[in-house]
Amino acid sequence: MARKGLWLGLPFLCMMAAGAWAQAAETGCPVPVDINHADVAQLRCLHSIGEKRAAAMVAFREAHGPFPGPASLAAVVGPKMAQALRERVVVTPISR
Numbered sequence: 001m002a003r004k005g006l007w008l009g010l011p012f013l014c015m016m017a018a019g020a021w022a023q024a025a026e027t028g029c030p031v032p033v034d035i036n037h038a039d040v041a042q043l044r045c046l047h048s049i050g051e052k053r054a055a056a057m058v059a060f061r062e063a064h065g066p067f068p069g070p071a072s073l074a075a076v077v078g079p080k081m082a083q084a085l086r087e088r089v090v091v092t093p094i095s096r
Contacts, residue, residue, distance in 0.1 A: 032090045035073065036066040046088055053077055066094045 029045030030038070035057065043054035053076070060076045061067060070089050074082035 032088050034092050035070070035089045036061065036091055036094050046085055048081065048084070049077075067091050 030042055033042055033046055035043070040051065040054040040058055043049055043057055044051065046054075049057075057073070057076050064075075067073065069091055070086045071082060073085060073089070077085070
């Protein structure tokens with residue numbers, strides 16, 4: 001029976017993901033957000049990230065260099081928030 005529930009939930013999850021991508025396309029928000037290249041406006045697209053936190057993320061990146069991975073966000077937003085954002089962010093290297 002557990003498999004049946006899994007298969008019934010899969011289309012729902014796919015619809016939710018498609019809805020998130022469509023909403024992101026309408027608002028101009030990247031999905032996922034590249035935290036090494038995003039500006040304040042793009043970082044604000046992340047759940048629970050407002051103007052101050054987004055500005056702090058940009059300031060931290062400018063002062064300390066690019067984020068090596070999503071977990072390194074913990075230095076700016078705390079470990080719980082960094083864990084919550086992990087699925088919504090990507091890290092790409094910054095070319096010099």
